[in-house]
Amino acid sequence: MRILLAEDDSVLADGLTRSLRQSGYATDCVLNGVEADSALSTQDFDLLILDLGLPKMAGLEVLRRLRARNSRLPVLILTAADSIEQRVKGLDLGADDYMAKPFALSELEARVRALTRRGAGGGPTVIKHGPLSYDQVGRIAYISDQMLDLSAREIGLLEVLLQRTGRLVSKEQLVDHLCEWGEEVSNNAIEVYVHRLRKKIEVGGVRIATVRGLGYCLEKIAETPAPQTPPPPSPLATPFIASGTS
Numbered sequence: 001m002r003i004l005l006a007e008d009d010s011v012l013a014d015g016l017t018r019s020l021r022q023s024g025y026a027t028d029c030v031l032n033g034v035e036a037d038s039a040l041s042t043q044d045f046d047l048l049i050l051d052l053g054l055p056k057m058a059g060l061e062v063l064r065r066l067r068a069r070n071s072r073l074p075v076l077i078l079t080a081a082d083s084i085e086q087r088v089k090g091l092d093l094g095a096d097d098y099m100a101k102p103f104a105l106s107e108l109e110a111r112v113r114a115l116t117r118r119g120a121g122g123g124p125t126v127i128k129h130g131p132l133s134y135d136q137v138g139r140i141a142y143i144s145d146q147m148l149d150l151s152a153r154e155i156g157l158l159e160v161l162l163q164r165t166g167r168l169v170s171k172e173q174l175v176d177h178l179c180e181w182g183e184e185v186s187n188n189a190i191e192v193y194v195h196r197l198r199k200k201i202e203v204g205g206v207r208i209a210t211v212r213g214l215g216y217c218l219e220k221i222a223e224t225p226a227p228q229t230p231p232p233p234s235p236l237a238t239p240f241i242a243s244g245t246s
Contacts, residue, residue: 024152033057
């Protein structure tokens with residue numbers, strides 16, 4: 001998942017960015033409203049964490065412009081504890097949630113998980129793909145109930161493929177979803193991540209197909225038809241056996 005953080009407090013922004021990246025989210029950070037509006041106009045994100053007290057363009061104006069472009073991007077507002085009026089305005093303008101400063105990092109990460117699920121369609125907490133199960137809240141994957149040891153980058157890769165099961169995902173799309181601005185990630189690096197993920201999930205029958213020169217695809221699991229029970233014989237079809245007389 002790719003997150004845009006718009007926060008002008010450089011210390012807070014640095015701490016949040018580090019924490020979100022450690023949790024496996026590709027996180028880009030801007031320090032003012034003009035940069036936030038420009039990024040949202042030209043890039044695709046899965047979540048916006050928006051401070052209302054931004055310089056150059058207020059956070060509420062960034063939100064208003066975002067919704068005016070008919071964007072349904074989930075938005076989590078960060079605001080001072082005493083700015084109740086701004087919170088109400090933000091929710092009325094289309095924000096999905098808000099947190100008052102100061103806040104617990106664990107709570108923010110929980111709200112991020114909830115909003116990214118909602119942005120993906122509000123589907124089930126656990127995604128199942130054959131023997132593979134993926135818990136979107138805990139960000140943990142299992143093969144036949146055995147937990148997989150996945151790195152943050154491998155988890156992000158698995159999320160992208162699961163959301164596009166049966167569809168082709170290009171290397172460029174993977175870079176966009178997994179990497180921050182300025183991060184140098186080569187096609188060879190993407191191939192390494194895919195190779196590592198393959199080794200961990202294909203033992204259970206889940207297959208990542210490669211379309212040479214185009215990208216990757218998490219193959220659909222063929223459903224095994226349920227065995228059909230033959231219908232009971234019709235009474236009319238039962239052969240008549242005449243009893244003999246002695």
